[in-house]
């Protein structure tokens with residue numbers, strides 16, 4: 001049976017590969033056990049997006065929180081919002097001050113999965129919920145597809161038992177810090 005990676009891993013791996021291992025370990029427990037305040041707030045805002053209903057009659061022109069899958073890349077996950085009429089895909093995050101490479105990988109994966117599923121997309125963008133800012137970005141091409149595929153292969157082949165460099169700044173902003181055996185640092189949200 002083929003194994004598919006969750007699209008969220010694409011960003012988590014860039015932040016810290018070991019966070020994926022910890023995510024798997026604690027996946028069966030309540031997220032409240034390890035979610036820090038900003039993550040809980042961001043998740044609440046995200047949940048609001050997933051369950052949002054149009055004020056009048058539900059619009060078939062907007063898809064929110066649907067699952068997508070790419071057989072070519074071997075990934076699956078949820079998108080935030082797809083405006084069908086505008087052919088516009090938007091990935092929302094609670095607060096965007098910097099667009100990290102991992103964010104691009106997530107959005108590119110969503111884009112490639114949707115196009116593989118037959119959707120037409122002409123625009124893609126990030127949306128920062130906290131300051132209501134939209135960040136349009138370029139549609140990924142073959143070069144980005146190859147980069148993404150290499151990133152996914154790297155995750156799939158990663159040895160979580162190998163030695164790794166621990167970045168204390170990242171650890172201090174990592175929701176798993178208090179549970180992580182690679183550091184004694186607690187996250188700043190504790």
Ligand code: SF4
Nearest residue numbers: 016019171174177180
């Ligand atoms: S606490 Fe540090 S080493 Fe552990 S998963 Fe988080 S960022 Fe990685």
